[in-house]
Amino acid sequence: MMRRFFDSPYAVVLVLAIVVAVLPLLLPSLFYLRVAALICIFALVVVGLNLLIGFAGQVSLGHAGFFGIGAYAVAIGPTHLGIPPWLALILGAIAAGVVAFLVGRPILRLRGHYLAVATLGMGLLFAMVFANESAWTGGPDGMPVPRLVLFGWRMSGPWTWYWIAGVTLVIGAWIAANVIASPTGRALRAIHDSETAAQVLGIDVARYKLIAFVLSAVYAAVAGAYLAMFDGLVTPEASGFLRSIEFVTMAVLGGLGSTLGGIVGAALLVLLPQLLTVFHDYEHIALGLVMIVVMIFVPAGIVPSLANLLGWRKS
Amino acid sequence: MSRLAVEGLGIGFGGVTALTDVSFNVEAGEIFAIIGPNGAGKTTLFNVVSGLYPPRQGRVRINDEDVTGLPPFKLARRGLSRTFQNLQVFFRMSAADNVMVGRHMHEKRNVLAHLFTLPSVLEQNRVTRAKAEELLAFVDLSDVADRTAGNLPYGALRRLEIARALATEPQILLLDEPAAGCNPVETEEIDNVIQKIAATGVAIVLVEHDMKLVMKISHRIHVLDQGHTIAQGTAGEVRTNERVIAAYLGRHGQREAARA
Amino acid sequence: MPEFLQFAFSGLTVGAIYALVALGFTLIYNASGVINFAQGEFVMLGGMVTVFAHAAGLPLPLAALTALVTAVVIGLALYRFAIEPARGASAVSLIIITIGASILLRGATSIVFDKNFHSLPPYAGSAPWIVGGAALLPQSLIVLGGAAAIVVALWYFLTRTLTGKALLATAANRLAARLVGINTNAVVGLSFAVSAAIGALGGILMTPITFTSYDSGTLLALKGFAAAMLGGMGNPLGAVVGGLVVGLLEAFSAGYISSSYKDAVAFLVILGVLFLMPQGLFGRGGVERV
């Protein structure tokens, strides 16, 4: 029973919905609520990125670029163009999708490490534009982001953003589960295992890679917009190389190809800096060690390895 | 009108010519074998015909339509499917999922519907799954439908690839050494499966080293050596062809000849 | 014309450093299939250890040797304690391990030494020579010459010594290499040691020009990786050419186009090349075997 339940991608969505609903009751302060909201925001990126890396098997070291597009959309739209924040959020997500569509066509022809370096270059280009065009973006110091106002209600503070991010994460995980269980999801997994066989079976490989790329870009852009509005501030580091690496690390540590894994990975990397403050100067040594040790002992990522251990997955 | 027509096909890699002027036709319901010593160019021929490599010369036609140079997924949509000598199974997916991927072309591919799992998607998943189970039964793999493909034995994987290829409902099926690595019992099963498929009107092109199998089930045999056609005909004709014997004996000695 | 020469000198010097980092990437990748994002930290260690050993009273050559040995030991430790135990992990997992290692090394360096920038005295005076109206630093020549010497030594090692050939054989086919009796584990370990040594030498050569600090490795790793991919991963010649090209691109676009977008120009060119040649400039093309 347990085994069957955990095989269904929807089980994760259900568990997630319950956790998101109950968690605030257990959190003692606004600080914890903020951390929980951050986990939801980053988990949203990773759930999307997992479709690309975990399912379609295409590595991207540049998704912070899309994260940045979302973040700057809600900053630039209202500030410079007079677009209401909620519309800027939607336009930002669409813009990220369109950019991913245009860039993805040529980039996704590359394989493996070549794709990695191309996406990395793409992400850097966005970061450079955000840092250099200071008339629009405020330069390296960044720019303030106006509050989201919905139906006359000003969205601010950890409580509001926890619920917005939490609900969006549940929806995002649900959509990911839908995709995974659909012909599109089967096509993506097929491409991951053998592009050649997938082609021969009539799968338009380029199209599906592009779908995964665009979807993951939209996830990242929405999350970026949320973080910018939550912090009330956006800086170019939102789209920096280190952010991209952080996203991939979250996905890999948690477990590629597992939606729950992505969420656990995001939680781990958001919590670690908070937990590791006890090490003071040795914080970074500890962080590096955790990354190495996790990958050595559970190379498939935390969640898939744990699931195997507990016998929830068929061998 | 031939199901598959190959005309004057040629390809090379760098300075090395791998195929020169290879031509043949395959008809509906026919089992057409391609044999030759190692390095004769059999798998290369498959790769060109199925669109993985673009040919340097020559044409490929499916049902009289010129399909030369089309990408593999477009060929698949015109009824061409294949298996692989060095298995290209989706190892991380279950056996049933492998076959379900084969149904891809016959499924509705509206991504927006997939995002929100409209009822039609659920219904379609059910239909696809049922079809996959049917095909797994056909190749006698029903009992492992939900096992991860990576954990299945070799012989089962060969049959799984066939079931997956059949899921596309091909008119032409290229089988690249379907019996390689199989024991006599498994070979026997594959032999049956191939004949059953041909009986449904599918044109089958077979590359196989197991001469016993080839001689037994092929209607016609095409012999390649160093990328050139050296003979074509029925099993009886090919067996007695001097160039064929020379090609095999010259390079591989008695063993292959004895098998033939 | 003097401007052109000046940009070229600048680009070649910076490019030589990128080339050394790219070579390190390539060697380890060839032997083990691992993309080692801690490669930049070897360069940083080369510089930092030399600086502090020198400051502690060691003569410069001895300080440099200390740095070299330190980097090699750390390279071997990285292989022995982080890469080898994770054998069989996916390529991305291994990348995460090397990123973890680079964070760890940076953290450790900032504690063992400090977080400041440091320099070394130039090895051959700081007065530039004027060549064709452009200033050329003696240290730039040392960097270029040193890089060339390393490349030649590496070429000799790989093609003329038994150990080097074993490394090439392992790169070509690990299983086959093992079957003919090569201890491939030792060879992969060796590739980490040699990469670390090359990185450290790069750091020792460049510190008088570029300075060094605990986190100067990150950017170098990024540029070196890009250079290695531009040249075609796994090809030492490609790594050297890739490094020089990236360096020259940066210098010329800073000089002729816009210094704000010089890195962007470099990456745009890399993207363009990869679209035309998906395996990089010197990558093994060929067809996929099915």
Next chain:
Amino acid sequence: MTTHLRNSLPKLLAAAAFIVAASAAHADIKIGAVLSVTGPASFLGDPEKKTLEMYVADINAKGGVNGQKINLIIYDDAGNPNQARTFGTRLIEQDGVDALLAGSTTATSMAIIPLAEEAKVPFINFAGAVQAVFPAKPYIFKTPHTDLMACEKIFEDLKKRGLTKIAMISGKDAFGASMQQQCMTVNAKYGIDVLHQETYGPGDTDMTPQLTNIKGTAGIQAVVNPGFGQGPAIVTRNYKQLDIKVPLYESHGVGSKQYIDLAGAAADGVRLPAAALLVADKLPANDPQKKVVVDYKTTYEKNTGQPVSTFGGHAYDGLMILVDAMKRAKSADKAKVRDAIEATKNFMGTGGVVNMSATDHLGLDLSAFRMLEIKNGDWTLAN
């Protein structure tokens, strides 16, 4: 693997429990600090952290403030504003601090400002940019001179020397970009024409191409280089190598001896605006700042073994202004301390004389900057 998981889980939980326990209150004054101790701005955060630790220990050893010990909680945001905001939240909501000394950079300061405003916690930040305190918000203060002031000081000096046509080469980091922008807002006021502009990236190792272009621009009488870290040192060296003859001005971003060490002989003749701290020994004995800067310099260098920087000085000023305000307020009550900080008058800091008001939460004027010139590998007062 199982044993490994079993062993590491309790440790992780213990770590979490430790955090909760550590934040359980005792009756000290709690001061929270979020600093960029690592990352690209660590050259700011590192001396700030050392300074705070040093002086809080010293204050506690002398009996604390108003009879209460100071409990200093420092978190490292690695220069990341999002992380800064999270730690800011943690300090305010979880640790319940009485005041904040935080924000090594403008971006990290801006991330924390709304939190402090909302929670009404006095917050003294170390941001360079002017927007951190203008317009003045009730609970927000800062100690470093603004980059606008640095521009004005440089332009004032240029004007005095009759050099009006300049080129700028700026770092693309937050510090350089912000100062470059500020300079472009006041150059007209001083009659300065900026004929040519170049930039360089934070990790760049050679600025020769940019300087070659500057050298090739006709009519340039001086070059200004807003930037921090190793960049200005490389610019200075390349400048000398290219044999550019016109005067070079650096910014207050190079306010530590490290710059001279890195740039070497090439630094001779370079001018920059900086706090008196850098020339502590050379100040005339009657200079009102002499005592405080000499004391700080001696203490810092003795304790850390590293050359003093003006950045650590900002943290010193912040801590001392805060402590002074708490003493005058005779409590750590947030609103009273805020009022007391705003009432700071004639406070002698390493950065200058501080006179706060309801509209000026910085309290420094241009006189806080000294124009320095580097001679023979050491700072000297220009003119």
